[in-house]
Amino acid sequence: MNLLHLEQLSIAYGPIKALHAINLEVHEGEIISLLGANGAGKSTTLRAISRLIPVLSGKINYKGKNLLEYQPHTVVAQGIAHVPEGRGIFPGLTVLQNLQLAGWTVKHKKQLKLNYESVFNLFPRLAERIAQSAGTLSGGEQQMLAVARALMTNCRLMLLDEPSMGLSPLLVKEVFRVLREINKRGTTILLVEQNANMALKIAHRGYVLENGRIVLCGSASELMQDHRIIDAYLGAAKK
C-alpha cells in the first residue's frame, strides 16, 4: 500500500531551487533510503514532508490526505515523526522530559504507557539515564533519544535525517540495527543518508538525489551493484 507519495515536488529557497519536481513513493512497512551528496536536497525533502518549509509546487499525499493542508505540529498527529539532522534534542531538558514532550499528541494514557514500555525495551540505556539532562548524553545516546522520541509520537512513518552523522562505526551499526528492529515492529522508515552502503544494507528500496533531482531509484540490491553509486562517492577514478 502506498503510504506516502510525493508528486512533482519542487522547493525553492529564495531564488535558488532546491528540489526540481521529484517523485517519490513510500510503501507501508518499507525502509527507503534517500542518498545523495551534501546539498543534493535530501534534508529539504524531509523538511517539506513535515511541512517545515513551504512548497513551491507539487503534491504530498499521505494515506490519501493532502499534507500541504497541514501545519508542522498537525503533521505529527497524522503519524509522521521527523528525526532531524544533528539529532535536535532539547539539551536543557531531561531524557524523560524529552520523551514526555514527544508524547504530546498521544491522548490515551494507556497508549502512552505502552509507548514508554516499548521505547525503554528498545533502548535500555535511556531508561538508566532517565533523569539526566539530554545535553550530557554521548553522541550515540543522543541519537537514540532522538529516535526514541519519534517512537513516542506513535508514528507510522519515521523520517530520519542522517542518523549516522558524527557517530563512530560501532555506534552507526547499533543505530542501524535498532532501525531495522523498529521497522520490523511495523514502522515505515524514510532514511536520508550519506553512508550509502550502510543505508542500502537495511533498506528495501533507495532513491539517489543529485542537485535536487532524482537520478536513480530501485531496489537496494540493484543500487548496491550500480557502479554509478560507487562513482558518486569515490569519483571516476574508482573504476
Added chain:
Amino acid sequence: MIYTIIQQMFNAIQLGAVYALIALGYTMVYGILRMINFAHGDIFMCGAFIGFLLATKIGLPLWLMLPMAMCLTALLGVIIERIAYRRLRTAQKMSLVITALGVGIFLENFVMLMVGPATKQLPQQLPGSIVQWFFKYNITVTWDRIWIIIISLVLMAVLWLFVNRTLMGTAMRAVADNKDIVPLMGININQVIAVTFAVGSALAAAGGIFYGQSYSIDPYMGIDLGWKAFIAAVIGGIGSIEGAVLGAFLLSGVEIFTVAYLSSNLKNGISFGLLIILLLIRPNGIMGKPILKKV
C-alpha cells in the same frame, strides 16, 4: 539601628516582590523568544489600571478583582503578541524590539487618554492595621504588606510549579531550548508562546495591583518600574525564573538601602551601575547559562 535595618529590609522585600512579578514576565518571554519585550512594563501599568477600574467602577473586592484583572491583562498580552509580534518572529530582531517599544508607547498614551494624566490611588482593600508584634520593636509593618508579600510568593511558587512540573511548562522550556524542533513533537508553538505571554502578563497585573496598594499609579509608571524589573531579570540571568526573583530582591535591597543611607537621587544611577558592572563581569547574570556561539 538594627531595627531600622529590619524595617528597611521589610520595605525591600515588598518592593522586591513587585519587581519579581514583573521581572518574571520579562524573563519568560526572553527565554522563549530571545526578545526583550519592551512593552512589558506598560502591560504591568495596564494591569494596575484594569484593577483600578474594576475596583472603583464595578466595586469588586480584592479577592475577585485580582484574578479578574490578571485574566484581562493576560488577554491583553496575548492580543499584543498575536497582532504585533507574531508576524515579526522570523524577521530581524531589531524590528521586533522597535515594535515592542512602539506597543509600549501606545499603551502609555492610550491609558493616559482614557483616564487622564493624574495619579490615581487604588482603594485600600486589605487591612491596613499595624502588626502589633513588630510594633513592639518600633518596626511599622501593616497587615496589607504582609498579605502582599505572601500572595506574591504564592504566585511565584505556582509559576515555578507550572514551569517545572507541567507538560506545558516543559514545552515552554523546550521552546527556549530549541525552537525549531518543537513543532516536530506535535506541539503548536504559537499556543506555547501565547501561554507564555498570558502567564507573564497575568503576573505583571498582580504586580501592578500590589504596587497600587502602597503607591499611587499613573500611566507612565510602567517605564520606570519596567526598566527596574528588567534590570532585575538581567542581573539574575535573563531566562531563568529563580534568577529573576533573586535579581528582583537584590535590586530592591540595593535601592531601598541607597535611598535610606545615601541619597534618593542616586537610586537610578546605582541600580544601573550595578547592572553594568554585573553585565561586564558576568554577562549572563547570576543564574544565567552562557549562550554558545555557533559558527
Added chain:
Amino acid sequence: MKDYSNSCWFKIRFGIFSAVLLCIILILQELSKNGWVNQYYLHILTVIGMNVILVSSLNLVNGYLGEFALGHAGFMACGAYTAAYLSTQLDLTGFPAIIVSLGAAIIAAGIIGYLIGLAAFKTVGDYLAIITLGFNMIIVNAIQNIDSLGGPRGFTGIPKYTSLFSVAVCLLATYYIFYHLVNSNFGRLWVAIRENSLAAELMGININQVKNFVFTIAAAFAGLAGGLWAEYQQFITPRSFDYIKTTELLVMLYLGGTGSLSGSILGVTVYIISMELLRNFLSFNPQLVEMRMIVSPLILIIIMITRQSGLLGNREWRWLRPAEAYIPEENITHDSVKN
C-alpha cells in the same frame, strides 16, 4: 570615460545646494523679524535640523554598524550640559562663544562615548542595548546630582546662540562628513560588520576597534546636537535626555529606514511635521490633540510589521549616492590583478 570629474561632482553639487539653502534661510530669518514669515515655521525647521543631526548620527551605529544602541540621548545630554556650562561661564560672546561651546560639546560627548564604548562593546546584541541604556540613565542621574549644573531642577539662563542658520550650517557640515564617511572604507567596514561580523573579522578587521570608533563619532555628533539644543531652548533639564528622548529618536530613525542618510532626513521630517500637523488638525478639541500621542506609535508598529526597512532602508536618494564606479577600459589584462 569621465576621469576625475566625479571627485568634484558631489562637492560642487553640495556647495551649490548649501549656498542656496543658507541664502534662503538668511532671507527667511530677516523676513521673520519683520513678522512676514511666521516664527513657528522657523521653529519647526530648526527642530527638524537638530533632530536630523541626532538621528543620522544614531543611524551610524544602529543602521550602518547594525548594533542596537539605546543610549543616544545620554550623549546629547553631555553635549548640551557642556555647551550650557561653558556658554554661561566663559567670558566670550557671539561667534567665538558658539564655536568654543559647541566644539567643547562635541569633544566632551565624543570622549564619554569613547569610554562607554570601551565597556559596552564587550557585549553584543541585547546586552549592548541594555548596557547603553544603562549608561544613558547613569549620565542623566549623574547630572541630576551635580549642583553646579542645576541638578534635577535644570540648567537655566543659557544664552540663545542657536538660530536656524547655525543649525543649517552644522547640519550641512554633518552631512558632508557623514556622506564621505559612509562612502569610504570606514563606512564599508561598518556595513560589512553589520552584514556578517565573522566574515568581516576574517578579512582582518578589528571589529571592536571599528565599533568603538563609530560609537565615538556618533556620540560626538549627538553632543553637537545637544549643544545646539541647549543654546536654542536656553533651559535644559536632565529629564529631557532620558530614554523617552532615545525612544523618540529610534522612532524617527526606523521610520525613515536604517542604513540610509536620506532615510534619516525623511524620517525626522515626516515624523515632526506629521506630529505638528496632527496637533494643528486636532486643535479644535483639546482632548483630540492628545490623540496624536497614540497615532505615532501606531504608525511605527504598522511600519515595522508591513515594511521592516522603513521608508528608505538601505537606499539613498540619487543626489546622496556616490558617483558610479569607474569602469576600466577593456585593455586591462588579468595579469594586472596580481600586482
Added chain:
Amino acid sequence: MTALKIENLSKSFGGIQAVLNYNLELPDNTITGLIGPNGAGKTSIFNLISGIYRPDSGQVFLNDKEITHKALSMISRSGIARTFQNIRLFNQMTVLDNIKTAFHRRAGYHFGETILGLSKFYLSEKKIDRESMEYLNYFGLTGYKSEFAKNLCYGDQRRLEIARALASEPKVLLLDEPAAGMNQVEVEELIKLIRKVQKDFGLSILLIEHQMPVVIELCRSIQVLNFGRLIASGNPSEVISNPEVIQAYLGEMEPVI
C-alpha cells in the same frame, strides 16, 4: 617552501574529539584536498586555522611564523583568507563594495582626508574602484557590480566570495566546499577557475570538497579525515584505492542481506 604548516592540532568540544593530532604541510603553489564524511572535522580544522576556534594543543605556522593563538583579525592579516561552506557575503552591500571591503588596510587615505573630502580621498577611492573592478572582471562578475550580493545566483555568490577572499591578497586560501550545490557544468567551470586562480595568484590552497572529481582533478595531494583523525594521505590515486578510505566513505563492502 612550506606555506602553511600544522603540527599536532587537537580540539575537543564537550568530550567529543573534533580534531586529533592533525598535521599538515602545505607547500607553496599547490592545492591540497581535505576530504572525509560529514562531521569528520574538516570545517573544524578550517576554523582552527583561521582562529575562530582556539586549539586545545598544537601549532599553526604560516611561512614559518607561528599564528596559533593570534586574534582572528591578525591571522587573516598575516595572509590567510577563507570561504565558507554556507556562503558568508555582505548581503546588503553591492557586489563591488563587497570586494572593496578587502582593501581596508591599503586604502591610502586617513580619517581626516575622508571627512574633509580631500582629493587624495577621491583619488584613492578611484584606485580602489579600478582594482576592485579588475577582480570582478577576472571572475566575470562585472555586470553585477551594482547588484546587492544577496541577489546574485548561487554560483556567482560562490565566485564573489572567492574574489573577495583574493582581494585581501592572501598567501594561503582555504576553500570550504566551493562546489557544494553546483551542477555538473558549474563544477567543471569551477575546477578551471580554481586552477587558474591558483596559477595566476601564486597561491597555496587548502580545499575541502565532497565532490570527488573536483578533488581528484585539482589536488596534488589529498588528506582523508574520519572522526577528527587523519586516516590517509597521499596523491589522489593512492588515496582512493586505500581500503580504509573506501570503508569510511562507503562503509564495508559486504554483500547485501
